[in-house]
Amino acid sequence: MEIHRFEKVWIAIALLLIVGFIATIAYGALGPGVKMVDASGGTIDPEAVAAGESGTAFDDPGVRQTGPNEYDVYVVARQFQFAPGTSQPIEVPAGSTVTFHITSPDVTHGFNIAGTNVNTMVIPGQVAELTVDFDETASYGIVCHEYCGGGHHTMEGTIEVVPQAEYDGPGGS
Amino acid sequence: MSEDAGPTVSRRGLLRGAAGTAIAAGGVAAVGTAAGQSGVDFDGWFSDVSNFDGVVDRRGQGEVTVEVGVEGNGDYWAFGPAAVRVDPGTTVVFEWTGEGSAHNVVAENDGYSSGDPVREAGTTFEHTFEETGISKYYCDPHLAVGMKGAIVVGDMGAGADAGGGSPGGISLSEGAWLLVGSLGLAVASPLLFAAFLRYRRGGGPSGPSEETREQLQRVDEVDQGPPRAEEAPVEKPETTIEHDEYDPSGTLSLVLGYLVLVVLLWVFMYFVEFLGRGPTVIG
Numbered sequence: 002m003e004i005h006r007f008e009k010v011w012i013a014i015a016l017l018l019i020v021g022f023i024a025t026i027a028y029g030a031l032g033p034g035v036k037m038v039d040a041s042g043g044t045i046d047p048e049a050v051a052a053g054e055s056g057t058a059f060d061d062p063g064v065r066q067t068g069p070n071e072y073d074v075y076v077v078a079r080q081f082q083f084a085p086g087t088s089q090p091i092e093v094p095a096g097s098t099v100t101f102h103i104t105s106p107d108v109t110h111g112f113n114i115a116g117t118n119v120n121t122m123v124i125p126g127q128v129a130e131l132t133v134d135f136d137e138t139a140s141y142g143i144v145c146h147e148y149c150g151g152g153h154h155t156m157e158g159t160i161e162v163v164p165q166a167e168y169d170g171p172g173g174s
Numbered sequence: 175m176s177e178d179a180g181p182t183v184s185r186r187g188l189l190r191g192a193a194g195t196a197i198a199a200g201g202v203a204a205v206g207t208a209a210g211q212s213g214v215d216f217d218g219w220f221s222d223v224s225n226f227d228g229v230v231d232r233r234g235q236g237e238v239t240v241e242v243g244v245e246g247n248g249d250y251w252a253f254g255p256a257a258v259r260v261d262p263g264t265t266v267v268f269e270w271t272g273e274g275s276a277h278n279v280v281a282e283n284d285g286y287s288s289g290d291p292v293r294e295a296g297t298t299f300e301h302t303f304e305e306t307g308i309s310k311y312y313c314d315p316h317l318a319v320g321m322k323g324a325i326v327v328g329d330m331g332a333g334a335d336a337g338g339g340s341p342g343g344i345s346l347s348e349g350a351w352l353l354v355g356s357l358g359l360a361v362a363s364p365l366l367f368a369a370f371l372r373y374r375r376g377g378g379p380s381g382p383s384e385e386t387r388e389q390l391q392r393v394d395e396v397d398q399g400p401p402r403a404e405e406a407p408v409e410k411p412e413t414t415i416e417h418d419e420y421d422p423s424g425t426l427s428l429v430l431g432y433l434v435l436v437v438l439l440w441v442f443m444y445f446v447e448f449l450g451r452g453p454t455v456i457g
Binding site for chain 2: 003005006007010011014018021022025029033034035036037038051053079080081082084087088089100106107114116117118119120131132133134135136139141150151152153154155156
């Protein structure tokens with residue numbers, strides 16, 4: 002079979018693109034360290050979470066300090082609010098590494114820090130666990146992106162990343 | 175319900191109007207009945223509250239209980255009862271049932287609030303209503319689904335209170351009539367057109383037109399059927415080129431153009447949109 006030299010050019014281009022795409026994924030994983038949300042959060046009894054008797058930090062959700070610059074944030078997403086997040090903002094200092102633990106006592110919700118790729122489903126019985134570096138002072142919105150009922154469109158919250166100097170520790174919930 | 179249809183067009187109103195048009199077309203005059211009034215004008219506050227059933231009279235009691243989280247609005251997302259009439263100076267005790275997730279009580283205008291939503295059964299919140307009037311309140315997480323209530327303080331509108339009623343009959347604004355009318359016209363237009371065609375033909379014999387019949391007659395006279403297509407003569411190519419001599423440079427430039435576009439989109443999407451915006455999931 003005879004292949005025209007122009008055809009050879011665009012076959013080479015297509016192959017290069019594929020190699021480029023794969024290289025991008027590899028760079029994302031190794032360079033900035035982008036991770037997928039996996040099953041590491043484990044499971045939990047949604048009834049117990051609803052009753053506040055799960056024996057976990059979800060009974061008193063909020064921010065916990067776990068290291069010099071490391072925080073755990075426990076969030077219960079329920080119809081139609083994030084606790085904490087909706088009634089009072091989740092407050093963390095700039096330059097911290099924050100691990101979110103999110104679960105739902107009722108129906109499937111979503112948790113997305115608007116405008117970023119911090120995004121997970123919140124499934125009853127499952128704990129979504131994801132770690133995020135907050136480098137700069139900012140104010141982020143949280144939105145629920147899984148239809149969860151009549152008030153879904155009102156379900157949102159706030160994360161405040163405040164300067165280190167102004168942060169006065171996790172205020173509980 | 176005490177809601178007033180007003181100048182807005184609700185879907186139900188529109189359907190009701192459409193049904194009314196059908197009735198009117200049938201030669202029956204549609205008669206609108208007056209919307210029922212519950213004596214107190216809540217200004218549409220209860221229009222999306224499923225368990226609202228008029229104003230419950232609790233006058234003459236020093237303390238009145240309203241349950242937070244009774245069945246309604248698709249779950250345990252309601253206040254029971256939704257609307258209560260009390261004497262001025264009455265203390266209303268809101269008592270949580272523990273059903274339907276976390277609730278709170280937030281005043282629409284009057285400043286009182288039970289604070290953050292809580293779920294625990296037996297939680298209470300008290301507020302004393304001194305001033306005569308309507309005090310509207312809601313549950314913050316469930317406002318969108320209709321978890322709303324009101325305290326009517328004093329005797330305003332009492333007596334005429336018959337437990338609410340449903341607005342019946344047809345009350346449509348001008349715009350709604352226009353919409354319903356044009357919809358009806360659109361549905362009726364093919365029928366009208368068919369009637370017009372039938373009228374124009376005057377019930378005469380159907381079949382091919384005069385012109386077509388003449389043509390058919392001519393074809394019959396010639397008795398040759400339709401003309402046959404002649405085959406086009408095969409032309410000789412002016413020049414013949416070999417495989418390698420043909421350079422589709424236009425196609426090549428198109429391919430290179432697409433390449434540039436794809437690479438630009440790829441860089442923008444991954445490095446600017448995905449990685450470049452704010453924090454990212456790292457674990």
